[in-house]
Amino acid sequence: MESTRNTQEARPDVLTVEEWAAKMRISRSAAYDAVKNGDVAVIRIGRLIRIPNREVA
Template sequence: MTTTDHTDERPRLMLTIQEAADQLAISRTLCYQLIKAGSLGTVRIGRLNRVPADELEDFVARLRRGEPAFGA
């Protein structure tokens, strides 16, 4: 009998701050600044701070509409 590797290929729903920064092609420091300014939302899971993957899409969509990254 042959076994196959059923690696889960689904995209991650939550990202670390570093992973979010990597996805946006920005520094981790800038990512923290966006979070502090309220421009990029996060959720707390216990002591962990995570960025929902759909938050990145929303952030980029706002930028594409011409909204400033750090608010007005």
């Protein structure tokens, strides 16, 4: 079970826009443009924007 917990810690379920941009190797503004244009699925909670980790190619 230890290895399962380590895997989950290394790969969170959701990412911030900045974290997603870094993983996709794009600029922060390009990431927010993708969110605005609907190019990436997001979860909105109030003003918070989170991107499911499955969106990382």
